Amino acid sequence: MSPLSPAGFDAVVVGAGPAGSAAAFALAKAGRSVVIVERGPYPGSKNVYGGVVYGRILDQIDPEWWQSVPVQRWVVRRSTMVLTSSQSVSVDVRSQAWGGPPHNGMTIYRADFDSWLAGKAVAQGARLVCSTVATGLIRDASGRVCGVSTDRPQGELRAKVVIAADGVNSFLAKSAGLYRDSSASHFTLGVKEVLDMDPEVIESRFGLGGREGLDIEALGATGAIPGGGFLYTNHDSVSVGVVVALDGLAASRRRPEELVASFKAHPSIAPYLRNSTLREYSAHLIPEGGYDTMPDLVADGMLVAGDAAGMTLASGLWLEGVNFAVGAGLAAGRAAAAAIEAGDTTAQGLAGYRRQLEASFVLADHMRLRRAPALVLSDRVQGVYNKVLCDLAEQLFTVDNPAPKPGLLTLARRSMAKHGLKFRHLAKDGLEAARTFR
């Protein structure tokens, strides 16, 4: 391994989140000297995300990761809920197989998870420097990125490759000119409350046992603002909140905490949260624009990974971020190590990063589901289909004797007409959905 000195590392990774720590892990494992620069006092300290992480990508870091990962609960119930202000329709999927290795989803606190993942990188030989903010890029005479400047005295770190994993709205990626368009419409705002709840209450109220967990995703929870709601169980708390389109939120002139309060007061959600106590409130931007809004991933001497590259997958059915960040980080680390080995860290030499991403789920899923964000956040999906579906379900199960039961098609027509949904809309959106999720 190359000696650790600020004058010349093989790689500098900015940000000790999932992407950064995974990249540092891959580089260190390849025998490269790497330093992670983290602005917080410890990895995860600045993160407010806490949600469902799909852990199979961690097989590439630790084959038995589930034995040491700081999990809150293993998700065995996944419920997708469609709401109006007074109705709800749920599809509830439960699998006890998800409760055992290798598991499926897990709820975590990012402060714990990020520290754990950074520990894996440090154990491989990466150097972690906390409480240090990367303030800019250093370029050589040819314009190639060759390091970062920080807010510390004598704070320049030079390296053959810089990996920007500095999170959403990446300052470094913008400095490098990799963002072609960073419009607010590419971002959503996640707003979350963590509510204290006794583990026994969680288990009885949500039908869980031991370390089992529940994840609820809700459509139609944010009124006229495009977005959705979520609720998931931690060990002794419940996280509940909404994710809303940034431009829609601004146009509505509503406060985000009002939206969370409204979601919590919904008749299908409120009973779950009875007698809980607020522990924490937080909000964070999420890059949900998808494949079409990603920046250029490679520049001379530089790679971008994770949220910095807009890699959160928000496709309605699947809402994933951390696994994509870890996958991208591992690919970035491996591509950087290969480029360093080959002695070519130009954009061309680092092009293997994109090839690896395309060959893996990271870009393969994003490319396949590139139409999903626009479909999911469209007016009809957000504000019409939920009402049609809830009305249809309500009428279907309303026994209105002595009148005979109406036919399903009649009910569907009645519900569609009530909410102004035409068959041509249905056909158009159905076709779009088929093309998106084919």
Place this chain on the structure above:
Amino acid sequence: MADEPKLFVCVAPDDLRPQVDPLKGSVIVDERRACLSAPDAAAVEHALRMGEAWGLSVVAVTVGPAECDAALAEVSALGVAVRRVDSTRTASPRTLTPTELAGDPRWVAAQLAAQIRSAGPAAMVLCGDRSARHGVGAVPGLLAAELGMPHALGLVEVQVAGELALRVDKRLDGGWRERIAVDCPSVLSVEAAGVRLRRADLGSLVGAPPTVAEVYRAVDVELPGAVEFATPGPYRPRPLRVEPPAGSAHERLVALAGGNVTLSASRVTGPLEAEEAAGELIAFLSAHGYLAGEPGEPGGSRQVRHKD
């Protein structure tokens, strides 16, 4: 050099923003957030300045768990040798027991003194005036007693006045300051005033070894009469006994509505001379029970009591 005088600075890295359980009142700390308190940081900065002025090395001494090492890495990168007496706790974050929360300052002072004695002669020992661990500022005084050194406390300014001599400003009540000369060796308790701890440069941080602190086991210390802490319970105000109201509900309603009061019609007595008018008023007040005695009795007309 073991015989060379050293500057010692005692620090207590801790979670400066612990959570408090609103129901149980217990304190929940996350030791990953451990960092130096502002007084401790000021003490380190003063020690570094003294070290530069006198050409002495600085040694930081602490009592704490392994999670303190991250906070100590920054101190180490400033060129300070670090000695830690291990008091490893269980997984973080966790709830502190009352004994752990308060600690015993005599035990802490004894551990620090043992480290200072073993590391070499002390030219000066600096401490933050109180720790974030529920400290009340007792450790520096007890440490001075352990080491047999004079103790200057409440220091808001520390200036080097010559070879191994200081001029310090001590905070007094009412905004006053006392300027005193301090000779070595002494124990100084400094407040978080006037100085800010310098940041370590990046090269020192990156080049630092993975383990920055020399770790030592705690020495056995006898603590006769140590304070025992009971387990705290949630806040329970003392109950206030309220007597049940007298009479039936009907009687109380009648009383509230004024049904039991015999009203007398207003009476016009005048115009009268002043003496006669005063007599009329006193007679009226006496008749309605506002005066203790009859007019003319000793103190009778002056003993006014309030009617409940």
